[in-house]
Amino acid sequence: MSHFGRSGPPDIKDTYSLLVLNVTFRTTADDLFPLFDKYGKVVDVFIPRDRRTGDSRGFAFVRYKYQDEAQKAVEKLDGRVVDGREIMVRFAKYGPNAERIDKGRILEPVQRPKGRSRSRSPRPRHRDHRDKDSRRRSRSRSRSRSRGRYERDQYRGRDRDNRHRSRSRSPDYHRGRGRGKYDEDRRSRSRSHGSASPARRSPSPRRSPSPRRTTPPRDASPDGRNHKDRSPTPKSISPRGRRAGSRSPLPRSDADD
DNA sequence: GTTGAGCGTT
Numbered sequence: 001m002s003h004f005g006r007s008g009p010p011d012i013k014d015t016y017s018l019l020v021l022n023v024t025f026r027t028t029a030d031d032l033f034p035l036f037d038k039y040g041k042v043v044d045v046f047i048p049r050d051r052r053t054g055d056s057r058g059f060a061f062v063r064y065k066y067q068d069e070a071q072k073a074v075e076k077l078d079g080r081v082v083d084g085r086e087i088m089v090r091f092a093k094y095g096p097n098a099e100r101i102d103k104g105r106i107l108e109p110v111q112r113p114k115g116r117s118r119s120r121s122p123r124p125r126h127r128d129h130r131d132k133d134s135r136r137r138s139r140s141r142s143r144s145r146s147r148g149r150y151e152r153d154q155y156r157g158r159d160r161d162n163r164h165r166s167r168s169r170s171p172d173y174h175r176g177r178g179r180g181k182y183d184e185d186r187r188s189r190s191r192s193h194g195s196a197s198p199a200r201r202s203p204s205p206r207r208s209p210s211p212r213r214t215t216p217p218r219d220a221s222p223d224g225r226n227h228k229d230r231s232p233t234p235k236s237i238s239p240r241g242r243r244a245g246s247r248s249p250l251p252r253s254d255a256d257d
Numbered sequence: 258g259t260t261g262a263g264c265g266t267t
Contacts, residue, residue, distance in 0.1 A: 025261085
């Protein structure tokens with residue numbers, strides 16, 4: 001059975017939660033289970049995923065039954081290379097409900113602060129007050145934590161581009177990196193598909209996607225606003241209006257909404 | 258070609 005997290009938390013009355021960080025974005029609980037189960041009795045393995053995309057967020061939670069085993073797993077698996085990435089195993093600091101946790105063990109049921117359910121970052125991150133110069137150099141270190149683009153996406157496509165928010169990415173994505181022995185197992189499963197993606201086989205037959213090759217840039221307007229996309233306004237086609245017969249004009253006299 | 262430095266779900 002490897003359906004962790006499928007039906008919510010089983011029982012965390014006496015379990016020790018370990019937080020596994022730095023796991024690859026394609027690592028699943030099934031991959032971590034055998035790894036952690038080797039060092040102790042794993043009660044549950046849960047990997048938070050994105051609600052919209054369903055991708056892993058890069059970390060997982062492994063619940064052990066005994067603290068000594070959990071501790072051992074932390075020492076043994078912490079720093080272990082999984083899927084080509086070095087994972088970090090440590091005791092969870094917060095519980096599934098923001099309850100305080102000590103050594104992975106839940107101390108109190110649920111500590112409910114006034115109003116606020118739980119804070120995302122209760123403690124300040126590594127504060128490094130360096131010279132301003134250093135800040136300029138480390139400007140690369142943005143707050144982009146993976147799902148940064150997701151948020152932007154959801155805001156932008158709130159009710160505008162909701163139509164094609166379904167199959168956006170392939171389930172297989174692109175795996176082909178140095179994998180472990182589980183690779184074979186996974187590959188076998190994928191083979192059930194039969195042939196590769198039949199869709200998108202040959203590119204556009206048009207070898208010249210840029211018809212404006214011989215067109216000199218004389219189209220550019222002096223005001224700097226060149227027509228990127230010629231307004232396909234049907235005005236020139238039918239200045240009179242819509243062509244009859246194409247679409248029923250829908251008699252509005254029936255209902256006025 | 259796909260991010261990353263963080264605490265969780267029926």
